[in-house]
Amino acid sequence: AVKSSSRRCSTSVSAVGTPATSFDDGKSPFQITTPIYYVNDKPHIGHAYTSLACDVIARFMRLSGREVFFLSGTDEHGQKVEDSAAARDMAPQDFVDEVSVSFRDLLGSLSISNDMFIRTTNEDHKKAVQHFWEDLVDKGAIYLGSYEGWYSVRDECYYTESELVDGKAPTGAEVEWVTKEPSYFFKLSAFEDKLLELYDSNPDFIAPESRRNEVLSFVKGGLKDLSISRTSFKWGVPVPGDDDHVMYVWIDALANYISALGYPSMGDGTDYDKYWPASLHVVGKDILRFHAIYWPAFLMAAGLPVPKRLFAHGWWTKDGQKISKSLGNVIDPLELIDKYGVDQTRFFLMSEVSFGSDGDFSDAKMIQKVNTNLANELGNLNNRVLTLVFKNCGKAVPAEIGPYSEDDEAILSSVNSLREKASEHISNQSIHKYVNEVVSMVWEANQYIDKQAPWVLKKTDTERMATVLYVLMEVLRYVAIIYQPLIPGSASKILDMLTVPKNERSFEHLDAAFKI
Numbered sequence: 001a002v003k004s005s006s007r008r009c010s011t012s013v014s015a016v017g018t019p020a021t022s023f024d025d026g027k028s029p030f031q032i033t034t035p036i037y038y039v040n041d042k043p044h045i046g047h048a049y050t051s052l053a054c055d056v057i058a059r060f061m062r063l064s065g066r067e068v069f070f071l072s073g074t075d076e077h078g079q080k081v082e083d084s085a086a087a088r089d090m091a092p093q094d095f096v097d098e099v100s101v102s103f104r105d106l107l108g109s110l111s112i113s114n115d116m117f118i119r120t121t122n123e124d125h126k127k128a129v130q131h132f133w134e135d136l137v138d139k140g141a142i143y144l145g146s147y148e149g150w151y152s153v154r155d156e157c158y159y160t161e162s163e164l165v166d167g168k169a170p171t172g173a174e175v176e177w178v179t180k181e182p183s184y185f186f187k188l189s190a191f192e193d194k195l196l197e198l199y200d201s202n203p204d205f206i207a208p209e210s211r212r213n214e215v216l217s218f219v220k221g222g223l224k225d226l227s228i229s230r231t232s233f234k235w236g237v238p239v240p241g242d243d244d245h246v247m248y249v250w251i252d253a254l255a256n257y258i259s260a261l262g263y264p265s266m267g268d269g270t271d272y273d274k275y276w277p278a279s280l281h282v283v284g285k286d287i288l289r290f291h292a293i294y295w296p297a298f299l300m301a302a303g304l305p306v307p308k309r310l311f312a313h314g315w316w317t318k319d320g321q322k323i324s325k326s327l328g329n330v331i332d333p334l335e336l337i338d339k340y341g342v343d344q345t346r347f348f349l350m351s352e353v354s355f356g357s358d359g360d361f362s363d364a365k366m367i368q369k370v371n372t373n374l375a376n377e378l379g380n381l382n383n384r385v386l387t388l389v390f391k392n393c394g395k396a397v398p399a400e401i402g403p404y405s406e407d408d409e410a411i412l413s414s415v416n417s418l419r420e421k422a423s424e425h426i427s428n429q430s431i432h433k434y435v436n437e438v439v440s441m442v443w444e445a446n447q448y449i450d451k452q453a454p455w456v457l458k459k460t461d462t463e464r465m466a467t468v469l470y471v472l473m474e475v476l477r478y479v480a481i482i483y484q485p486l487i488p489g490s491a492s493k494i495l496d497m498l499t500v501p502k503n504e505r506s507f508e509h510l511d512a513a514f515k516i
Contacts (some may be wrong), residue, residue: 016065
């Protein structure tokens with residue numbers, strides 16, 4: 001179809017931004033982060049899921065007119081990495097150089113729009129972490145002692161005797177007894193009351209609420225000082241002034257969120273000044289403790305602001321079974337992309353479960369959902385409308401249209417409210433609800449076209465046919481613009497077919513001034 005300039009009218013452009021919440025003002029620069037992914041193995045569906053969730057939110061915020069800094073990367077130090085490299089007879093740096101690429105490639109394959117990919121082996125990051133450590137020392141938050149107790153290499157986490165379940169970590173990971181070794185400690189016990197005060201005064205700091213309750217319970221149970229250095233392996237950031245010690249991997253890893261912003265450079269005009277505190281850390285529920293307890297305590301000790309919000313999502317199973325190497329049911333996201341397509345994979349993972357809950361993957365579910373919502377409902381609607389326009393309206397946007405009927409006004413009213421509904425959901429990380437709003441809108445458009453039957457009207461009332469097709473093109477414009485965060489490739493193709501200019505695809509263009 002060819003765009004007709006005669007359809008323009010001069011109404012005001014809608015306001016930019018997103019709905020304000022208790023944790024976000026809806027207009028400030030927005031930093032969103034994935035965890036940095038541990039490089040002891042290749043990427044799996046969990047990494048894809050977190051990255052996609054962040055990408056949908058980041059794209060939505062950009063289209064809403066927000067300045068966004070979307071950070072992802074790889075966590076490349078620790079005993080697990082040293083062991084994995086040794087098992088392959090490789091130097092640790094060579095090993096992480098190789099594996100880190102697979103995570104970067106995954107982001108590219110999934111059309112992830114991150115602004116930066118950080119690696120903890122980068123020299124700038126290591127210098128930033130050492131500065132952070134020295135600041136904590138200067139503030140009196142670190143002391144030298146000795147540690148012995150249970151440690152899980154897989155989780156990179158210390159556990160008390162009471163936390164073990166049948167001799168294993170609560171996650172099911174094997175634990176080993178660390179015999180008494182020198183260790184630097186962070187005074188975590190001193191922050192118990194401050195953390196509880198943080199959670200109490202910011203009830204939306206941790207989401208969903210079930211995860212907040214878990215953290216509250218853990219902290220109220222009492223916090224012990226945290227061992228933050230090791231001497232039994234060498235692959236880590238050296239402790240300043242004591243080369244016998246390397247930093248505990250989590251103090252190194254968590255600091256990426258500020259090192260990526262140029263910390264310790266924090267003056268006016270710096271990225272740190274612009275984006276910190278982070279608007280949103282998205283994490284898997286298995287690493288919530290590190291982000292909801294250790295990270296804010298480290299920041300408080302250093303006198304730095306804590307992030308505004310943490311959101312912990314659930315895990316995936318496959319065909320009702322836990323995903324594990326031993327069961328041979330690990331889901332490779334690259335195989336999903338090869339089999340179903342990028343947008344199809346993005347759509348299913350973001351729409352299948354309530355974000356924050358656990359989800360179950362099956363090929364049957366994916367095929368049904370993608371075929372129903374994307375191919376049949378959206379794809380066929382777009383093809384039907386544009387084919388009718390092409391054949392009956394001179395291959396151009398209908399120029400001669402009549403007055404709107406009640407049905408026309410109703411569907412245009414629905415689509416005009418779509419951005420507001422979607423924005424409300426994305427602002428609260430209810431990604432599945434955002435998807436459902438657009439799916440429902442497409443379903444309504446299918447009901448409308450079936451009721452209006454423009455293929456019949458072309459024989460009886462060509463002006464009415466043109467009006468119906470014009471309304472449908474405008475509905476498709478709205479739908480495609482709002483679908484861009486989720487299915488960017490498909491949405492872009494629809495907008496191309498509608499001949500919507502590439503510089504008129506932001507949410508500010510969801511306005512009568514930019515109608516088809």
